[in-house]
Structures are given as structure tokens and as C-alpha cells.
Amino acid sequence: MSLLDYSLIKIFHFIPYMKExxxxxxxxxxxxxxxxxxxxxxxxxxxxxxxxxxxxxxYCRLKSELAENYFNSLKNANYIKIYEEDWGQRKVTYIxxxxxxxxxxxxxxxxxxxxxxxxxxxxx
Amino acid sequence: xxxxxHENSLETIDNLSQNYINKQKHFLxxxxxxxxxxxxxxxxxxxxxxxxxxxxxxxxxxxxxxxVITFSFFSLIxxxxxxxAIYLRNWNNIxxxxxxxxxxxxxxEKIVTLxxxxxxxxxxxxxxxxxxxxxxxxVTIYFCIYPFIIFKxxxxxxxxDIRYFPSMYFALQILNLISFVIIILYMIYMWYHFLEWxxxxxxxxxxxxxxxxxxxxxFQK
Numbered sequence: 001m002s003l004l005d006y007s008l009i010k011i012f013h014f015i016p017y018m019k020e021x022x023x024x025x026x027x028x029x030x031x032x033x034x035x036x037x038x039x040x041x042x043x044x045x046x047x048x049x050x051x052x053x054x055x056x057x058x059y060c061r062l063k064s065e066l067a068e069n070y071f072n073s074l075k076n077a078n079y080i081k082i083y084e085e086d087w088g089q090r091k092v093t094y095i096x097x098x099x100x101x102x103x104x105x106x107x108x109x110x111x112x113x114x115x116x117x118x119x120x121x122x123x124x
Numbered sequence: 125x126x127x128x129x130h131e132n133s134l135e136t137i138d139n140l141s142q143n144y145i146n147k148q149k150h151f152l153x154x155x156x157x158x159x160x161x162x163x164x165x166x167x168x169x170x171x172x173x174x175x176x177x178x179x180x181x182x183x184x185x186x187x188x189x190x191x192v193i194t195f196s197f198f199s200l201i202x203x204x205x206x207x208x209a210i211y212l213r214n215w216n217n218i219x220x221x222x223x224x225x226x227x228x229x230x231x232x233e234k235i236v237t238l239x240x241x242x243x244x245x246x247x248x249x250x251x252x253x254x255x256x257x258x259x260x261x262x263v264t265i266y267f268c269i270y271p272f273i274i275f276k277x278x279x280x281x282x283x284x285d286i287r288y289f290p291s292m293y294f295a296l297q298i299l300n301l302i303s304f305v306i307i308i309l310y311m312i313y314m315w316y317h318f319l320e321w322x323x324x325x326x327x328x329x330x331x332x333x334x335x336x337x338x339x340x341x342x343f344q345k
Contacts, residue, residue, distance in 0.1 A: 025243075025332075026336065026339075027332040027335055027336065028239060028240075028243050030335065030339065031239040031242075032237055032239045032240075035239050036237070038133075038134055038137075041134075042133075042134040042135075059235060061235065069343065073339050073340075073343045074339065074342075077338045077339045077342055079338075102133075106133075106137075107331055108239075108331065109137050109140060109141065109238075111324060111327045111328050111331055112144065112242040112246075112324070112328070113140045113143070113144040114144060114320065115140070
């Protein structure tokens with residue numbers, strides 16, 4: 001086997017691995033979290049509840065430890081609020097979006113849909 | 125500060141994003157189809173050149189260099205068009221997957237969020253920036269040599285010795301001129317979109333920095 005063949009095999013061996021593990025930036029993860037909450041809220045709009053923590057972790061495709069870190073930091077930054085509710089003997093954790101989180105997600109959509117980005121009064 | 129009404133806010137966001145997605149798809153479709161005529165014209169002229177008997181001496185002349193630049197320029201445009209078409213196909217699959225998730229409330233194995241859709245095209249925009257800079261470098265050289273070909277070398281298309289067929293020669297000249305005009309229009313169109321995308325990327329970067337500053341102090345390491 002020549003060196004070229006060997007290197008080509010190595011490259012093709014790594015391609016599926018590279019496709020599966022796509023690096024996500026923290027801002028992308030944060031936007032995913034905010035979107036997940038909004039989508040769930042929209043589904044159950046009359047209940048006025050947030051999303052169950054486990055559902056949000058699944059929606060954002062995160063590991064629970066990393067998700068916990070993100071939820072705590074977003075809570076401290078006042079983007080989301082976390083509260084618990086009784087469900088029989090158990091407790092279910094819900095996550096809801098705050099006004100600030102909602103504004104940030106709207107800004108993100110506004111930038112991406114290339115709406116007029118700035119007016120005199122509004123600044124990013 | 126409210127940008128959208130709270131009621132039906134997600135519907136508004138989805139509608140806005142759908143309009144934007146359609147707009148981008150239209151751009152990708154149009155920009156990949158735009159330079160087809162100039163590419164075909166240059167392929168014809170290349171074929172006539174290869175078929176002519178004069179090309180053996182022609183390889184040694186200075187004018188050959190001009191045609192190499194012209195040909196590389198059109199090859200680059202073709203590559204970019206193909207890349208745009210491939211990306212359009214991939215992105216189309218992603219957006220369709222996302223639409224399915226919005227329309228049906230069933231559990232999907234693969235969750236494609238609106239954020240994923242947006243970030244996918246953002247990554248492409250960053251890649252496109254590099255292509256566009258290379259394209260502009262080549263186009264500058266091409267535009268610099270084109271007047272020289274017209275005024276100094278007589279406007280002969282790539283196709284050495286076809287002066288024995290005046291009508292064909294004339295037709296090729298006209299086609300080359302038309303393709304040149306189309307290329308100018310194409311470049312204007314691409315520049316317009318490039319500036320729009322650049323503006324968006326800058327705004328997004330600023331937004332991400334601001335958000336990062338708000339959140340980063342609470343991250344636990």
C-alpha cells in the first residue's frame with residue numbers, strides 16, 4: 001500500500017466522524033434554547049407555562065451537564081427563569097423565557113431575516 | 125422593547141423567516157444560473173480554438189496568456205455556480221426538514237431548528253466571502269486585460285484561425301461581447317448581495333458579542 005492510498009483511507013475514515021460532530025458556538029446553543037422555549041410556549045399557549053427541562057435538553061441536543069451549565073448562566077443573565085411544580089410526589093422543573101430573553105431572540109431573528117437593523121431610537 | 129406582538133409572535137417569526145428563506149433560495153438559484161450563457165459562449169470559443177490549426181503557434185504567443193486568464197476566470201465562475209447549486213440543494217433539504225417540524229407536532233428523530241437553518245447559511249456566507257475575494261482578484265485581472273484584447277489585439281474570440289468563416293467569427297464576437305456585459309451585470313448583482321450579507325454578518329457579530337458579554341460572567345468552568 002502506497003503512502004497516498006494510506007492517507008486517502010485515513011481521510012475517508014475520518015469524514016463520517018467529522019460530519020457527526022459539528023462544533024456549535026455558544027451563541028447558537030443559547031438561541032436554540034430560547035427557540036425551544038418559545039416553540040413549546042406556542043404549542044401550549046393557554047397554559048402559559050414554559051418547557052419541561054428534559055424536553056428542552058432533547059430539543060437542544062445537549063448533554064445534561066452542559067445543559068445545566070447553560071441554563072444556570074442564562075438564568076443568572078435573566079434570559080430565562082427556572083421553577084419547579086409538583087407532579088404527584090415528584091417535582092417537575094420548568095423553564096420559561098423572560099422579557100429580556102424574548103427581546104434577544106427577536107433581535108436574532110431580525111438580524112437574520114435582514115430587516116432594517118437600526119433606527120435612531122433603537123440600538124442593538 | 126417589542127419588535128413583534130406577543131400574540132402570534134412565533135407565527136410572525138416563522139412567516140418572516142420563511143420569506144427570508146425563499147429570498148435566499150431565489151438568490152442562490154438565480155446566481156447559479158446567471159452566468160450560464162457566458163460560460164457556454166466561452167466553451168464554444170475554446171472548442172473553436174482547439175479545432176483550429178493555428179493553435180500550435182498560438183501557445184507560444186503572449187495573447188495565449190490572456191486567454192488562460194479568461195478561461196481560468198470562467199472556470200472559477202463555473203465552480204462558484206456549481207457550489208451555489210450544491211449548497212442550495214443541501215439547504216433546501218434542511219429547510220424542508222424544519223418546515224416538517226413546524227407543521228407537525230409529532231416527535232421527530234432529527235430536530236432541525238430555525239437557529240440551525242440560520243446558522244447553516246451564515247456558515248455558507250463566511251465561506252462565500254473567501255470565494256468572492258478570489259473571484260474579485262481574478263475579475264480585476266480579467267477586466268484589465270479585456271480592453272487590451274479589444275483595442276490592441278483586435279477582438280478575436282478564443283478560436284485562432286476562423287477568419288475563413290466571417291459570419292461565424294462575427295457571431296462569436298457578438299456573443300463574447302454579450303457575455304462580457306452579462307458578466308458585468310453578474311458582478312454587480314453579486315456585489316450587492318455580498319454587501320448585504322456582510323452587513324448582516326457584522327450586525328450578527330456585534331449581537332453575539334453583546335450576548336456573550338451578558339452571559340459569559342455566569343459560565344462555570
